[in-house]
Amino acid sequence: MIENAFYTPEVQGAYQLHSLGGFDLEEGGRIPDLRLAYATYGELNAAKDNAILVPTWFSGTHATWEQVYIGPGRALDPTRWFIVVVNQIGNGLSTSPHNTDGGIAMSRFPQVRIGDDVRAQQQLAAELFGIERWALVVGGSMGAQQTYEWAVRFPEQVLRAAPIAGTAQNTPHDFLFTRTLMDAITSDPGWNGGEYRSHTEVADGLRRHADIWAVLGLSTEFWRTGFWRGVELPDVTWSTFEEFQERFVQATFLAMDPNALLTMGWKWQRGDVTRHTDGDLAAALGRITARTFVMPIDEDMFFPPRDCAVEQALIKDSELRVLPSIAGHFGLFGFEPAYLAEVDRNLGELLDTEV
Amino acid sequence: MIENAFYTPEVQGAYQLHSLGGFDLEEGGRIPDLRLAYATYGELNAAKDNAILVPTWFSGTHATWEQVYIGPGRALDPTRWFIVVVNQIGNGLSTSPHNTDGGIAMSRFPQVRIGDDVRAQQQLAAELFGIERWALVVGGSMGAQQTYEWAVRFPEQVLRAAPIAGTAQNTPHDFLFTRTLMDAITSDPGWNGGEYRSHTEVADGLRRHADIWAVLGLSTEFWRTGFWRGVELPDVTWSTFEEFQERFVQATFLAMDPNALLTMGWKWQRGDVTRHTDGDLAAALGRITARTFVMPIDEDMFFPPRDCAVEQALIKDSELRVLPSIAGHFGLFGFEPAYLAEVDRNLGELLDTEV
Numbered sequence: 043m044i045e046n047a048f049y050t051p052e053v054q055g056a057y058q059l060h061s062l063g064g065f066d067l068e069e070g071g072r073i074p075d076l077r078l079a080y081a082t083y084g085e086l087n088a089a090k091d092n093a094i095l096v097p098t099w100f101s102g103t104h105a106t107w108e109q110v111y112i113g114p115g116r117a118l119d120p121t122r123w124f125i126v127v128v129n130q131i132g133n134g135l136s137t138s139p140h141n142t143d144g145g146i147a148m149s150r151f152p153q154v155r156i157g158d159d160v161r162a163q164q165q166l167a168a169e170l171f172g173i174e175r176w177a178l179v180v181g182g183s184m185g186a187q188q189t190y191e192w193a194v195r196f197p198e199q200v201l202r203a204a205p206i207a208g209t210a211q212n213t214p215h216d217f218l219f220t221r222t223l224m225d226a227i228t229s230d231p232g233w234n235g236g237e238y239r240s241h242t243e244v245a246d247g248l249r250r251h252a253d254i255w256a257v258l259g260l261s262t263e264f265w266r267t268g269f270w271r272g273v274e275l276p277d278v279t280w281s282t283f284e285e286f287q288e289r290f291v292q293a294t295f296l297a298m299d300p301n302a303l304l305t306m307g308w309k310w311q312r313g314d315v316t317r318h319t320d321g322d323l324a325a326a327l328g329r330i331t332a333r334t335f336v337m338p339i340d341e342d343m344f345f346p347p348r349d350c351a352v353e354q355a356l357i358k359d360s361e362l363r364v365l366p367s368i369a370g371h372f373g374l375f376g377f378e379p380a381y382l383a384e385v386d387r388n389l390g391e392l393l394d395t396e397v
Numbered sequence: 398m399i400e401n402a403f404y405t406p407e408v409q410g411a412y413q414l415h416s417l418g419g420f421d422l423e424e425g426g427r428i429p430d431l432r433l434a435y436a437t438y439g440e441l442n443a444a445k446d447n448a449i450l451v452p453t454w455f456s457g458t459h460a461t462w463e464q465v466y467i468g469p470g471r472a473l474d475p476t477r478w479f480i481v482v483v484n485q486i487g488n489g490l491s492t493s494p495h496n497t498d499g500g501i502a503m504s505r506f507p508q509v510r511i512g513d514d515v516r517a518q519q520q521l522a523a524e525l526f527g528i529e530r531w532a533l534v535v536g537g538s539m540g541a542q543q544t545y546e547w548a549v550r551f552p553e554q555v556l557r558a559a560p561i562a563g564t565a566q567n568t569p570h571d572f573l574f575t576r577t578l579m580d581a582i583t584s585d586p587g588w589n590g591g592e593y594r595s596h597t598e599v600a601d602g603l604r605r606h607a608d609i610w611a612v613l614g615l616s617t618e619f620w621r622t623g624f625w626r627g628v629e630l631p632d633v634t635w636s637t638f639e640e641f642q643e644r645f646v647q648a649t650f651l652a653m654d655p656n657a658l659l660t661m662g663w664k665w666q667r668g669d670v671t672r673h674t675d676g677d678l679a680a681a682l683g684r685i686t687a688r689t690f691v692m693p694i695d696e697d698m699f700f701p702p703r704d705c706a707v708e709q710a711l712i713k714d715s716e717l718r719v720l721p722s723i724a725g726h727f728g729l730f731g732f733e734p735a736y737l738a739e740v741d742r743n744l745g746e747l748l749d750t751e752v
Contacts, residue, residue: 213617213620213621214620214621214623214638215612215615215616215617215619215620215621217638218608218611218612218620218638218642219612221608222577222605222608222609222612225605225608226605229584229585229601229605230584231586246584250577250580250581250584253573253576253577253580254577254609256573257570257573257574257577257613257699258612258613260570261570262568262570262698262699262701262703262704263703264570265568265569265570265573266568266569266570266703266704266707268569283569283572283573287573343617343698344612344617346617348617348618348621349617349621352621
């Protein structure tokens with residue numbers, strides 16, 4: 043167990059832990075006691091037909107969803123819906139390399155797949171709430187991977203799906219991109235094969251990791267227009283793009299656990315719904331019965347709308363709804379009112395659709 | 398002096414060396430004996446009005462221009478034009494950290510700017526050929542930076558200009574991108590502060606450097622469509638995208654000198670014609686009198702057409718001519734006949750324009 047203040051309620055806000063007991067993983071490993079960190083908003087109705095599931099993205103937690111996407115008057119309105127945000131396995135809050143003891147700590151943490159998350163979320167929902175069907179599954183980036191996995195693996199349990207800024211089958215480009223992110227960390231001698239004593243010993247690697255994010259996570263237009271001048275954070279300011287990069291992007295990743303990022307990176311690289319259909323993408327996406335809005339972000343540098351459109355065309359009851367954000371993939375953080383309004387408009391319309 | 402087979406005539410084809418003697422650099426350093434490696438194609442006419450200058454791009458040499466862009470029947474036709482391709486300072490053929498002795502070898506190599514290259518090229522052209530005016534200056538990427546620098550610094554000496562896939566003022570995005578490339582090298586312990594004994598000691602860093610190039614130098618569409626299946630190289634094959642990445646992109650950069658890449662990277666980061674006009678981009682580009690075709694590549698991930706269009710709009714006698722290449726920035730290597738045809742069509746039209 044390694045102390046890391048980032049993964050505490052003081053930083054992340056309130057959340058619960060639910061133990062699933064021993065959990066066998068698709069790659070053959072086993073987590074002796076898998077604990078999922080989750081947060082709920084609103085109340086489950088008697089018919090249990092108002093439940094929405096939100097899986098989290100790479101490096102993310104439930105906190106961003108709580109702060110940016112959920113609230114009264116929003117599409118994800120807790121006065122109407124029961125919203126369950128589940129932190130993905132290995133994200134630093136759910137069972138992860140740095141917060142577990144013994145046989146699977148740190149470098150011994152097993153490989154986890156998107157399918158493991160989806161099965162674990164299903165178990166959690168059944169055990170805690172008796173939920174057998176989601177009114178909506180919605181997630182961004184790796185959350186979109188999990189959303190697709192849900193809709194393909196358990197089609198009858200997903201009435202509506204909204205994968206935002208992500209794909210059902212990871213692309214070669216994204217595989218290579220993720221490799222650069224992971225190599226930035228593992229090339230730091232301080233990483234020490236995964237056996238560092240504090241994430242601060244891997245600061246150089248985390249910094250390089252953050253610098254690669256700056257180039258692909260944000261967009262050329264974000265940097266060209268100096269959009270960062272309008273980005274605000276408590277107690278921090280910047281007057282140059284170098285300062286923004288250091289005080290916002292680097293600072294964000296420097297707080298995180300390197301092995302958590304690597305666990306998620308490995309998982310991201312291998313997100314692929316065609317594992318259910320012997321590599322046949324059309325067959326896999328053809329299994330989806332959910333009403334689906336595929337929602338890429340227009341300026342996304344590594345989940346470009348056309349990559350998402352190819353998949354959307356293979357989903358029966360689907361539409362492509364491109365979201366506007368000059369921040370590119372990091373538009374997910376909700377810098378822009380126009381982006382959030384468009385998310386809400388689309389999710390609202392999707393939720394109002396009878397299925 | 399370090400041996401590196403990549404920087405020999407056996408690999409690069411024939412070239413000449415011209416010594417400029419002692420050369421003072423804009424950053425304050427000095428190269429005691431600056432040798433520029435250059436190659437010429439065709440013959441200078443008596444009026445000396447058929448000369449074309451081609452400066453080279455990051456990691457590139459004259460060889461690519463010879464093999465891909467120059468030839469009878471092409472726009473750069475050596476039966477009509479006298480074409481001078483000059484390898485940029487620090488590219489491994491011209492004076493560079495690994496091929497010089499004494500006070501400026503390796504980690505002691507001074508910082509070089511785009512303006513140094515342009516002044517050195519001017520001196521070479523005057524001393525060797527008595528050329529006082531170019532019918533055309535054309536270059537890709539960092540070659541475009543040098544093209545812009547020429548047209549702004551010496552407007553009366555450049556009749557036509559064709560910056561391909563590059564900018565006059567480097568963008569914040571490209572500054573950060575270049576930093577990731579450089580950090581991939583300098584984070585390798587084998588780099589040893591620039592004092593390695595062989596470039597092979599920096600293989601890990603060069604490999605990571607190549608992996609970042611794969612993500613931004615090529616395009617999402619290149620990877621999505623599997624365009625690499627049609628790329629051919631002598632004596633090498635690949636059947637997966639990982640193999641292509643290893644045997645083509647990694648192999649390309651693994652042959653190069655790390656300090657050469659760092660010298661060019663530092664220079665690229667600071668390419669900026671507004672050094673002549675106190676930071677005023679409109680004033681700098683307003684100095685250009687050359688007939689100018691600004692030629693970005695449509696799928697370029699880090700010199701996107703709109704970044705180039707902003708600059709083109711500030712150049713009096715200019716047009717935006719977007720080139721098609723699914724390979725993105727690496728479209729410069731000329732994988733596609735359609736790209737090469739469009740380059741030739743534009744350069745041919747530009748060269749036929751009376752100025």
